[in-house]
Amino acid sequence: MNHIVIIGFMGSGKTRVGKRLAKDLGLPFIDVDRLIVKKMNMSVKEVFERFGEAFYRALETMAVKELSTDSERKVISVSAGLPLQEQNQKYLQSMGTIIYLKGSAATLIKRLEGSNNPTLEGTENKEEKIKKLLKQRDPVYEKFADIKVVTGVKPFDELIAEIEEKLKA
Ligand SMILES: Nc1ncnc2c1ncn2[C@@H]1O[C@H](COP(=O)(O)OP(=O)(O)OP(=O)(O)O)[C@@H](O)[C@H]1O
Ligand SMILES: O=C(O)C1=C[C@@H](O)[C@@H](O)[C@H](O)C1
Numbered sequence: 001m002n003h004i005v006i007i008g009f010m011g012s013g014k015t016r017v018g019k020r021l022a023k024d025l026g027l028p029f030i031d032v033d034r035l036i037v038k039k040m041n042m043s044v045k046e047v048f049e050r051f052g053e054a055f056y057r058a059l060e061t062m063a064v065k066e067l068s069t070d071s072e073r074k075v076i077s078v079s080a081g082l083p084l085q086e087q088n089q090k091y092l093q094s095m096g097t098i099i100y101l102k103g104s105a106a107t108l109i110k111r112l113e114g115s116n117n118p119t120l121e122g123t124e125n126k127e128e129k130i131k132k133l134l135k136q137r138d139p140v141y142e143k144f145a146d147i148k149v150v151t152g153v154k155p156f157d158e159l160i161a162e163i164e165e166k167l168k169a
């Protein structure tokens, strides 16, 4: 497929960037978290609380499998944990051009201050948890990236322009 796929840590801007790229390129936009929320008619947090993380992960796999064979070109922001799951990786790799929105721990910590994401809940200090997860996840995002851009260092419009240049190259 030739979708444009956006990956990255929570708070890296996948939803915001994906929505804008889709608008600029005249393509439909799909956000995997939002797709699941719509399908389940409840928030991500509620799905985790009522059915557990494994169930959420299964919904992610169903979504990425379906999207990998969808012949209508789209901009797709995948949920932050999806690339980490081995069962999703063959679908992800067959989807198209993968853009990694890379953020520093400092940028992500700031953006996730008010987040109620279930992945960040627990006994640990939230900042430490973000740092620890980022260390685990960054090499995976790097591995799948065709294009990498750093978020948090330039204004949003300039970041979009950089991505659109890289997509043309
Ligand atoms: N380039 C940017 N510069 C400044 N703020 C940004 C930028 N990109 C996104 N943001 C802001 O960061 C926050 C997180 O963005 P967004 O929700 O798009 O991230 P996400 O990767 O989709 O997160 P999640 O994995 O939790 O869904 C939002 O408040 C958004 O407006
Ligand atoms: O990073 C994660 O593991 C997650 C991020 C959220 O967007 C949701 O997809 C869910 O809370 C899992």
Ligand SMILES: [Mg+2]
Pocket (backbone or CB within 6 Å): 014, 015, 016, 031, 033, 077
């Ligand atoms: Mg999002």
